[in-house]
Amino acid sequence: MSFSYLTHLECPKCHEEYSPDEVQQLCHCGSPLLVRYNLEEAKANFTKETLASRENSLWRYHEVLPVKNPGNVVTLGEGMTPFVQMEKLGQHIDVPNLFIKDEGIIPTGSFKTRGASVGISKAKEIGVKQLAMPTNGNAGAAWALYSARAGIKATIVMPVDAPTITRKEVAVSGGDLHLVNGLISDAGKIVGQLVKEQGIYDASTLKEPYRIEGKKTMGYEILEQMNWEVPDVILYPTGGGVGLIGIYKAILELRELGWIKDDKLPRLVAVQAEGCAPIVKAWEEGKTESEFWENSETSAFGINVPKALGDFLVLEGIYATNGCAIAVSENDITAAQKEIARFEGNFICPEGAATFAAARILREKDWIKADETVICLNTGAGIKYPETVDIENLPLLQPGEAIKN
Amino acid sequence: MSFSYLTHLECPKCHEEYSPDEVQQLCHCGSPLLVRYNLEEAKANFTKETLASRENSLWRYHEVLPVKNPGNVVTLGEGMTPFVQMEKLGQHIDVPNLFIKDEGIIPTGSFKTRGASVGISKAKEIGVKQLAMPTNGNAGAAWALYSARAGIKATIVMPVDAPTITRKEVAVSGGDLHLVNGLISDAGKIVGQLVKEQGIYDASTLKEPYRIEGKKTMGYEILEQMNWEVPDVILYPTGGGVGLIGIYKAILELRELGWIKDDKLPRLVAVQAEGCAPIVKAWEEGKTESEFWENSETSAFGINVPKALGDFLVLEGIYATNGCAIAVSENDITAAQKEIARFEGNFICPEGAATFAAARILREKDWIKADETVICLNTGAGIKYPETVDIENLPLLQPGEAIKN
Numbered sequence: 108m109s110f111s112y113l114t115h116l117e118c119p120k121c122h123e124e125y126s127p128d129e130v131q132q133l134c135h136c137g138s139p140l141l142v143r144y145n146l147e148e149a150k151a152n153f154t155k156e157t158l159a160s161r162e163n164s165l166w167r168y169h170e171v172l173p174v175k176n177p178g179n180v181v182t183l184g185e186g187m188t189p190f191v192q193m194e195k196l197g198q199h200i201d202v203p204n205l206f207i208k209d210e211g212i213i214p215t216g217s218f219k220t221r222g223a224s225v226g227i228s229k230a231k232e233i234g235v236k237q238l239a240m241p242t243n244g245n246a247g248a249a250w251a252l253y254s255a256r257a258g259i260k261a262t263i264v265m266p267v268d269a270p271t272i273t274r275k276e277v278a279v280s281g282g283d284l285h286l287v288n289g290l291i292s293d294a295g296k297i298v299g300q301l302v303k304e305q306g307i308y309d310a311s312t313l314k315e316p317y318r319i320e321g322k323k324t325m326g327y328e329i330l331e332q333m334n335w336e337v338p339d340v341i342l343y344p345t346g347g348g349v350g351l352i353g354i355y356k357a358i359l360e361l362r363e364l365g366w367i368k369d370d371k372l373p374r375l376v377a378v379q380a381e382g383c384a385p386i387v388k389a390w391e392e393g394k395t396e397s398e399f400w401e402n403s404e405t406s407a408f409g410i411n412v413p414k415a416l417g418d419f420l421v422l423e424g425i426y427a428t429n430g431c432a433i434a435v436s437e438n439d440i441t442a443a444q445k446e447i448a449r450f451e452g453n454f455i456c457p458e459g460a461a462t463f464a465a466a467r468i469l470r471e472k473d474w475i476k477a478d479e480t481v482i483c484l485n486t487g488a489g490i491k492y493p494e495t496v497d498i499e500n501l502p503l504l505q506p507g508e509a510i511k512n
Numbered sequence: 513m514s515f516s517y518l519t520h521l522e523c524p525k526c527h528e529e530y531s532p533d534e535v536q537q538l539c540h541c542g543s544p545l546l547v548r549y550n551l552e553e554a555k556a557n558f559t560k561e562t563l564a565s566r567e568n569s570l571w572r573y574h575e576v577l578p579v580k581n582p583g584n585v586v587t588l589g590e591g592m593t594p595f596v597q598m599e600k601l602g603q604h605i606d607v608p609n610l611f612i613k614d615e616g617i618i619p620t621g622s623f624k625t626r627g628a629s630v631g632i633s634k635a636k637e638i639g640v641k642q643l644a645m646p647t648n649g650n651a652g653a654a655w656a657l658y659s660a661r662a663g664i665k666a667t668i669v670m671p672v673d674a675p676t677i678t679r680k681e682v683a684v685s686g687g688d689l690h691l692v693n694g695l696i697s698d699a700g701k702i703v704g705q706l707v708k709e710q711g712i713y714d715a716s717t718l719k720e721p722y723r724i725e726g727k728k729t730m731g732y733e734i735l736e737q738m739n740w741e742v743p744d745v746i747l748y749p750t751g752g753g754v755g756l757i758g759i760y761k762a763i764l765e766l767r768e769l770g771w772i773k774d775d776k777l778p779r780l781v782a783v784q785a786e787g788c789a790p791i792v793k794a795w796e797e798g799k800t801e802s803e804f805w806e807n808s809e810t811s812a813f814g815i816n817v818p819k820a821l822g823d824f825l826v827l828e829g830i831y832a833t834n835g836c837a838i839a840v841s842e843n844d845i846t847a848a849q850k851e852i853a854r855f856e857g858n859f860i861c862p863e864g865a866a867t868f869a870a871a872r873i874l875r876e877k878d879w880i881k882a883d884e885t886v887i888c889l890n891t892g893a894g895i896k897y898p899e900t901v902d903i904e905n906l907p908l909l910q911p912g913e914a915i916k917n
Contacts, residue, residue: 160564163592183857184596184614187568189589195661209589214617215859216895256600256857262915267908275901279853279894285915286908293911301915448684452588452661454620489684490621491895496680503672503691506698510667510690510706 112149113173116140116316119420127173130233132314139313139417141356142173142320146363155366158331163187165221165324171360172225173320179232181257183214185224186324190332193483196450200467204480206338208329211455211488215249215276217409218325218350218486223249225321230308231257238262239301240310241294243346243409244273245487250310251282261310262301264294269408272491290403292413312347313416322350326357329482330367337371339479342465344458344486345377345386345432346412348421355424373482375430377421378465380405380440385414386421390432395422406437406495407457409486431474439464444495456492459485517554518578521545521721524825532578535638537719544718544822546761547578547725551768560771563736568592570626570729576765577630578725584637586662588619590629591729595737598888601855605872609885611743613734616860616893620654620681622814623730623755623891628654630726635713636662643667644706645715646699648751648814649678650892655715656687666715667706669699674813677896695808697818717752718821727755731762734887735772742776744884747870749863749891750782750791750837751817753826760829778887780835782826783870785810785845790819791826795837800827811842811900812862814891836879844869849900861897864890 116125118134119141125131127142134140153170161167165186174180189209197205210218227250230238239262240250247263254261262283265273277284287294295311302309309315329338337358343351355375361367377386383403389396400413415421425432444460447453462483469475489495504510521530523539524546530536532547539545558575566572570591579585594614602610615623632655635643644667645655652668659666667688670678682689692699700716707714714720734746742763748756760780766772782791788808794801805818820826830837849865852858867888874880894900909915 163568164594181857182596184594184617187592189569189619191587191589209619212589212617212619214594214614214857216621216893252853252857252859254857255854264909264915272895272898274903274906275898276859276895278903279850279859279901280857281854284903284906286906287911287913288908289911296912297909297915445684448657449660449686452586452619452657452659452685454657454681454684488621488893488895490677490681490893493677493680496684498679498683498689501679501689501691503693504669504702506692506694507701508692510669510702 108152110169110177111172111175112144112146112170113175114143114145117143128233130235130308131316132309140316142316144171146360150364155335165224165321168324168327173317174228174232176232179228181228181231181253182224183256185213185220187328188212190329193451196447196463199450200470201477202466202470202475202481203477205466206480206482207453208325208482208484209453210325210484210486215252216488216491217245217249218322219246219249221321221324222246222318222349223253223321226250226310226315226317227253227257227259229317230259235259235308238308238310239298241265241291241298242269243291243411244269245409248273248276251277251280254282255280264297266290266294270491290411290413312349319349319353319356322353323357325350325484326354327361330361335367337367338373338482340376340475340481341373341484342376342378342462342482343484344407344410344461345379345421346410347415348377348386348417350484350486351375351377351424352417352420355428372428375424375428376465376469377425377432378462379432379434380407380410380461381434381436383411383413384434386418387432387434389418389422390425395419407440407461409456409458410461433465433468435461435464435468441495444489453485454489455485456487456489457495458487459483513557515574515582516577516580517549517551517575518580519548519550522548533638535640535713536721537714544825545721547721549576551765555769560740570629570726573729573732578722579633579637581637584633586633586636586658587629588661590618590625592733593617595734598856601852601868604855605875606882607871607875607880607886608882610871611885611887612858613730613887613889614858615730615889615891620657621893621896622650622654623727624651624654626726626729627651627723627754628658628726631655631715631720631722632658632662632664634722635664640664640713643713643715644703646670646696646703647674648696648816649674650814650896653678653681656682656685659687660685669702671695671699675896695816695818717754724754724758724761727758728762730755730889731759732766735766740772742772743778743887745781745880745886746778746889747781747783747867747887748889749812749815749866750784750826751815752820753782753791753822755889755891756780756782756829757822757825760833777833780829780833781870781874782830782837783866784837784839785812785815785866786839786841788816788818789839791823792837792839794823794827795830800824812845812866814863815866838870838873840866840869840873846900849894858890859894860890861892861894862900863892864888
């Protein structure tokens, strides 16, 4: 009985294999690496039934996570986020079986925490002392805080327009924070240079192999929370796309484990903003890779990613599951965010709101059928985005004054 | 087998009993009411073992919650928050068995959500259509969002100095928001007048009996997460004090259920800020009630409560468990908040940080022994308090520029 059934790293492009016991970044062919396990062997001890009594975090799936020694696990109790039906909103948009997977309810308030917990744990296991990464905010916050817990030095570079709160999170963790007057792609170049010059660990999206493993636990959890019934559609706000890649990987692993039936895949939907929709463009043109999106812009800052390193894996997940890619407008995002709070009581981030806006459109187009089970993934807490809510003309009462009707 | 073993409401002062099937506020003697259950009968079906397969929220304890019909439960998946050891910080302050119960990791980002979920569910069950409440921010945010989900109209009155984000949460929910140029006690008077004039449901702290029931689930969870071993000390940041009252109630119920041993109670510690410490003053003077604290002030806004309606119940919980009450300085709060993030990766709220500052002092005084198991309750997410982190002199890089060392 092993804590992890990790075997090796594999390049999905050229199939070269690498050892997971030392630092690995990209494959020499330039592709991200994927983590592989001996699932055949895992099956014997790792069963659905064993999960019931496990701890209430993503580490309940430790057999299919890359950390070999439990002593290296860096955890703040992340995962097993709420999975809740949206009855009123579902009726309103004629998707009665509408659910939210709410990744705002997790340490650091965004789904980036999953990648940070697993990525930092593995970094600790292989002896990393210092790392650097570009970020649109939430990932940097999560990696900085988990790095602090692990005793790793973290250098974080983020656009000056990234949500202010994420800057504060890096600062309070004692992380080495830098702002750049540009996009995440500009931050990426700065990190690239630093990494090259100083040989420190590059924790950029997909440049280390373990972040996907954290993200894939969203797929495991959705299936466990659905009692291992495969849903029809999962909508995911797509920037770097690691979550979608991870969920797709989880589905394939769950099939191999024999925990879900082989005859159905959830259709995976990549949701982007009209102001930054490279995956949508590639999908519409039937391509397997995306092109850099010039002058990208959206209030849903986390999905302002003009070119994702893993774009080919995202597109593979979409094509293989008969999914689709769709862009929504800024107005639709803002309206959806408000509507979700008023109907359901969830205050979610604009990226998450985009998935509900997309579900409505896809239902109108009849791409989603009324009887289908649809899951919208909210990637972060609305409380991290105070600027998305306007308050106008609120009168100030004096003590003793009465509320006027 | 009942969903709930609720029997009646009881006044802890004059012992008058009330029906839980209609709206009840305070006892006619002026005291808050407590909820009672038939725990003897509950025992037969409600066992520790049944919990393992239950859903991952506070509703796993539904037999000892006041909602009779599961259809009335208003939930966003709240509860079962992280319970995590703080090894490095624990060593640093010589409390090796130091744990955080992290109530920031919950919908709306604060422990107020527990009271809102249970309180709103019961309000829905007894037919409430409209409610009003004063708040220091977080409770108003939680009650407004859960009211939206339940279809109840919520009027929320908060001090203009309450955390800005909580204002936004009420606004996005569509709640009826009012600001007052004063303290929560001033907001309370405004609500009192509104309630009196219009006969709407008064959801003020302890003026409805069900919020405690939500809060008490923190006690159930701590014990479940400790595998039903009673800890030595629980520190709680005390404003209205409902959480402390609730945890004490949970301990007594768990004894009656026979789930924990009878020979040990956790010492309950009420932590306040030096600028607003009415419970500490009362405890130091051996009194059973507190006096109004004039000109109260603290950055830990949630515990800026000059006089709590349930003060006598808080003090009873402290005396009965051989606990204590302690005030900490603003500097200690700020220093603790930063230290916790740097050692452990948790970005917590100032109220929560106060409990760690208190643990350090109580250890220095040897009131806490080095071998004792100590739990600090963090009541909210640091991301709701961006103003608690200062960032100075952060240089702005231009695209292409390198990080200087």
